[in-house]
Amino acid sequence: MTGAGPPSWADGPEAELSARAALTRVLEPGDEHGGRWLREHGAAGLIRLLTGPAPEPGRPAGASPERLAGYRRRAALADPRRDLALAAESGGRFVYPGSAEWPTQLDDLGDARPVGLWLRGRPNLRTWALRSVAVVGARACTPYGAHMAQTLAAGLAERGWVVVSGAAYGIDGAAHRGALASGGATAAVLACGVDVAYPRGHAGLLGRIAGQGLVLGELPPGSHPTPSRFVLRNRVIAALTRGTVVVEAAHRSGSLVTARRAQALGRITMGVPGPATSGLSAGVHELLRGEAALVTDAAEVAELVGSIGELAPERRGPVLARDLLDRDTVRVLEALPAGRPAEVDELALASGTCADEVIGRLYELHSLGFVERQGDGWQLARGTPGGAIQTGAARRGGR
Known part of the structure; x- marks a missing residue:
């Protein structure tokens, strides 16, 4: 009493x-x-x-x-003894500030930090949180959004990052599945008790996450979610991770709450662009107009949130055969008219150089298959080399 x-x-x-x-x-x-x-x-x-x-x-x-x-x-x-016993029965535990498993980055929330966290799963939360990225987005996502979330999460998991999300339908579920499918690490932050399967359609997914990763939340066993608890859950996702990636989000999306809270906490905020006509990408594009960084794959995310040396591969178009020619040779090549041969004097005038220089460049181009001799004139060879050259870097996947 x-x-x-x-x-x-x-x-x-x-x-x-x-x-x-x-x-x-x-x-x-x-x-x-x-x-x-x-x-x-x-x-x-x-x-x-x-x-x-x-x-x-x-x-x-x-x-x-x-x-x-x-x-x-x-x-x-x-009755904490009852709650602790219920958690233990389902393989759970309770961690709190000052305990060995507490992730100290949550202390950045000040007086709004969790009283403690209820957990299901074997991994150490403190260790996992040190190398974690949040992937969040719309519940009613498009196939493009689901594909991007799953691919990003799988790539991050393969690089040794823990993928954190909220286990909701849409982008959250796709992110968890991507990490699980690659045999990687994922953690679900719930707005209810960790023994409550919500949403019900994700009961199997939550069981897989608890078996391979972590399920965590602030509420004691048996607690059910409310709209306000979902919003407040997002601050834990933002504070727990090194950065937050928003894949799809409309202007009024809880995912934007997570991203803005992450920004306020000094975490890295990223967005995956979508079609300019898609309302589900409008919120992401608004973030990208501000402080968020644009990312398109896991390598770019890891470069932003990772340690020194975790660089994304250099992005460039294919190398064409003519890209390997020096400037003077290209000038002679460009002087050749299409569809007819031209004599050396004409090419010297068009390229702004002397006849001897033109002759030397023409023989170089002939050896490379760009031009062919037609009597006293020269013309572009049929099937002039212009396709992409597979460089050593390209053969190694851009590394």
Whole structure:
């Protein structure tokens, strides 16, 4: 009963763990008032304030009587031992600030940082978060968007990056599937309990992610999502990762919330361009007009978020045979008229050089198959070399 005194689990060696697990039942994700009180009083101290007798001087600063009453009702019903046992039954655990597995980049959220995170999956969250990229976008995506998300995620996973997304339909699901299909690492950040399959159509996908990667969220077991929880979940995706890639997003998209939060936190924000006529790419294009970087594949993403030396291959068109000619030889080649032969004097006048120079260049062009002799004249050879030359770099895939 409220006011009966602090619960037994609020003291002892596991007090911090138990108190923070209990507070995930009390405070909504991103509650900055609660975050400030948690910083001022500590987890166990805040639980004592919310479960013990609460005279007026003991009220947390800024807490109205109505707000405090709501917190106290929730605190009275919290049972962290039960929640921790439920999590353990499904192979889960709870990590919190100060524990060995806590990813410290989440501390950049200040008072809005999570009280703690519930996890399913074997990998170490702290280690994975150090080399992670968020891939997010529209739920009602186009086939182009799904293809780009899946290809990007597979390429990043092959390069040793953890692909983080929100397990929603559309771009999120495509990103997770791309990473899983390549045998790589992926993590899903949920707006509900990690034991709740939401959306239901992704129950199988979430099971695969938990088996091969990580499923995580701020809410305790059995919690269901709400619209506001989806929006607040995005701040965790933004803070947890080195950068955020938006594949498709309309002007009013939750993915843009993630990208803008990432920008505010100093993370790298990237966008994949789409057709100028596509409303589903309009939000991405707006990002690209600002501070976001344009990317088209995993190599370009890795170059932006990775370490020194993780460079994307140089992008250029094919090398044509005439590209290998020097400037003076090209000038003689360009002086040759189409469809008829020309004599040396005519070519010397057209190319602005002397006859002896033209003769030398013509024989060079003849040996390369560009021109042929016709009596006293020269003309362009049929099938003049103009196709692409496969250079050594091209044969090695541009590396």
